[in-house]
Amino acid sequence: MIQIGILAVQGAFIEHKHALDKLNVKSFEIRQKRDLQTPMDGLILPGGESTTMGKLLKDLDIFDVIQDQIKKGLPVLGTCAGMILLANQLTNDEKEHFKTMDIAVERNAYGRQLGSFFTHAKFGGREIPMTFIRAPYIPSYGPNVEVLSIVDNHVVAAKQGNQISTAFHPELTDSTYVHEYFLDIVKTHKSKNQ
């Protein structure tokens, strides 16, 4: 049976749990170091405020352990602030976080006017609803990155190995397609490592 850890120090983590509940997938919240003792087949980094999340990860002494697991291939889904945490480079911020995905990310990339919006676009070939809230996007990316979604000429979802990033919030719509897509990666990874 698969078990997904959801970083729950700040932000929209409970909505990810609801999405996984709908798919009958077990999850647990990561709030402190001892939570990382629970066996984890995949990790979700939710939306929220990336600077606060980055600081809490360090303060709680869970940053290094999580970074190490991602580097070793733990499947991870980063949504919005979660995408910012995974980015190799932030174009308009000096902060650095996990830096495990070869993407440059611009924070709050749509400005204040277009801060939040809803649209439909393709994700990995399937049209899905997308909710953007003070969202980032990916202005550039490395050769090992596969683009999964483009909205208004901007890359808003990408994959590199077992890592997936979305600038939008898949947990805030009715569609569970992004979670299903992620769970396929988790299952494949688990079966290879058993």
Ligand code: GLN
């Ligand atoms: N703008 C936020 C940040 O930079 C991310 C927004 C979100 O996760 N909805 O951290």
